[in-house]
Amino acid sequence: MAKKPTSSNSHKASAQPRYHQSARELQAFGTVTSVMPLQLEEPVRLEMTEQLNQLLADTMTLRDLYKKSHWQVSGATFYQLHLLFDKHYGEQNELVDTIAERIQLLGGISIAMAPDVAETTRIPRPPKGREEVPVQLSRLLDAHEVIITHCRELAELATKLGDAGTNDMVVSDVLRTGELQVWFLSEHLVDAPLVETEPLRESA
């Protein structure tokens, strides 16, 4: 009779890695741990983590929109936009980690995988193909606006509920980064002359 594999409950030391394991979830998505030494009650942390997951899904989508734009940009401003889009991508990527870890430290569960992000985000899905620069810029600015609007509402709600840490992160990190990136994008949509200006007319 074949010898049975050692039971996982025996905890016998062995050099054999245990492959293909599975178990039930430790914590369900959409819940928070009940007690934490943060002086923030469970309902507050539940509300904040729900809001932050929306912000996270939208920020992940904006981040990926920047990478798409970085790869697919074309035209006379290719080089500067290729670099700028990647710089903004990196900054958004840092925000993603900051938001996700705030959700975890509040006792919640961060959204993580692409299909879940796609289901949750409020930013419209772009086409798979390449778009012109003005359309890329407009798409990015519209996505920023979704996030900035949410940041202002969320910052106010966090203050009302006594969660100063979420207020600070939303304003100092997410909102301030977004505002600056909006400025850098918007200036590319000013139709200023590149080579020849309109001459001043002599007054009569």
Ligand SMILES: [Fe+2]
């Ligand atoms: Fe690259």
